[in-house]
Amino acid sequence: MDHHQKIEVDSGRGGGRGVDYTKNNQEIREEDIVMDLRRGPWTVEEDFTLINFIAHHGEGRWNSLARCAGLKRTGKSCRLRWLNYLRPDVRRGNITLEEQLLILELHSRWGNRWSKIAQHLPGRTDNEIKNYWRTRVQKHAKQLKCDVNSKQFKDTMKYLWMPRLAERIQAAAASNPATASSSGPPTTTYIQNQEIQHPLPNMNHHMSDYTPIPFIEKTNSLNYSATSASSDNYSSDLTDGCYNFPINQSNNQDYSQVNQSTNQMCYGESTINPTNYDFHHGFQGFQEVDQQNNTQWMDNPWNIEDVCFLQQLNNDM
DNA sequence: AAACAGGCCAACCGCCAGTCT
DNA sequence: AAGACTGGCGGTTGGCCTGTT
Numbered sequence: 001m002d003h004h005q006k007i008e009v010d011s012g013r014g015g016g017r018g019v020d021y022t023k024n025n026q027e028i029r030e031e032d033i034v035m036d037l038r039r040g041p042w043t044v045e046e047d048f049t050l051i052n053f054i055a056h057h058g059e060g061r062w063n064s065l066a067r068c069a070g071l072k073r074t075g076k077s078c079r080l081r082w083l084n085y086l087r088p089d090v091r092r093g094n095i096t097l098e099e100q101l102l103i104l105e106l107h108s109r110w111g112n113r114w115s116k117i118a119q120h121l122p123g124r125t126d127n128e129i130k131n132y133w134r135t136r137v138q139k140h141a142k143q144l145k146c147d148v149n150s151k152q153f154k155d156t157m158k159y160l161w162m163p164r165l166a167e168r169i170q171a172a173a174a175s176n177p178a179t180a181s182s183s184g185p186p187t188t189t190y191i192q193n194q195e196i197q198h199p200l201p202n203m204n205h206h207m208s209d210y211t212p213i214p215f216i217e218k219t220n221s222l223n224y225s226a227t228s229a230s231s232d233n234y235s236s237d238l239t240d241g242c243y244n245f246p247i248n249q250s251n252n253q254d255y256s257q258v259n260q261s262t263n264q265m266c267y268g269e270s271t272i273n274p275t276n277y278d279f280h281h282g283f284q285g286f287q288e289v290d291q292q293n294n295t296q297w298m299d300n301p302w303n304i305e306d307v308c309f310l311q312q313l314n315n316d317m
Numbered sequence: 318a319a320a321c322a323g324g325c326c327a328a329c330c331g332c333c334a335g336t337c338t
Numbered sequence: 339a340a341g342a343c344t345g346g347c348g349g350t351t352g353g354c355c356t357g358t359t
Binding site for chain 1: 325326328
């Protein structure tokens with residue numbers, strides 16, 4: 001049996017990062033000592049090792065990748081680090097209003113199918129979407145003292161929240177058309193290499209007129225086809241709009257030090273100087289840098305209106 | 318200025334399905 | 339066919355950061 005696998009299966013701690021890291025960020029566990037495995041936050045050196053190895057050999061076979069790369073990490077850890085953070089196309093920064101609306105839309109259809117939802121938000125990871133949902137949406141359900149899965153909460157989301165988000169999007173588009181037209185995912189997708197601009201939701205500034213946005217259904221092939229969400233199967237959900245968390249800068253400090261390094265690494269077929277790598281946006285030139293400064297956010301969307309709406313729902317039941 | 322509280326999110330977990338041997 | 343291995347998923351945790359008292 002593979003030793004790495006054994007460690008994962010036999011792990012006894014209930015999730016989360018370690019609680020007793022040593023000064024070099026390693027949680028001491030008996031199995032890890034035996035296997036000489038590292039845990040906890042990744043170092044800059046580990047990141048470069050992983051990026052460099054994948055650049056030369058590609059992804060997959062994560063356990064053997066970890067061994068061959070000389071990383072004292074489990075394959076799972078390497079995979080997660082790559083997919084959620086190091087991939088060049090990871091889109092970082094604030095989740096846009098359009099993305100928020102799309103998340104609500106898709107979650108109403110599929111529930112906690114985070115990876116499936118993430119497929120429709122290019123550059124966003126399932127982890128990021130999951131975190132968004134838990135920290136924002138569930139928080140407000142808690143504030144409103146209702147279950148996130150309750151009909152009241154879903155109706156509030158459907159008839160109050162999503163229209164409100166849609167109005168904000170339209171208002172933002174009206175005030176800054178240039179930004180709105182180039183807002184990127186999720187309003188842009190590609191069907192057989194043809195760029196498709198998702199129309200914004202039909203916003204008539206009236207809740208009952210809210211029309212779910214068309215969304216993209218992934219077909220069996222790698223192509224995408226547009227489908228329309230009908231009102232009939234459009235169950236409701238609730239979102240948060242006041243979303244304005246700062247980007248975690250903690251890692252940047254580390255990377256800025258590395259940027260001073262003259263060491264070069266390879267990515268794809270080209271040798272890349274670490275100074276060209278932005279760990280929040282990937283390699284410059286591989287993708288457009290996120291225009292996060294253009295992101296607009298709702299101010300506190302949870303107000304007395306929501307409470308009244310919930311009360312009304314209760315009265316109607 | 319210090320202590321505290323709460324939010325964010327990276328990284329971990331167990332579980333499971335698919336693939337390999 | 340069965341066990342081992344791998345990768346992917348959703349859920350959970352806790353360190354770090356920021357805002358408040």
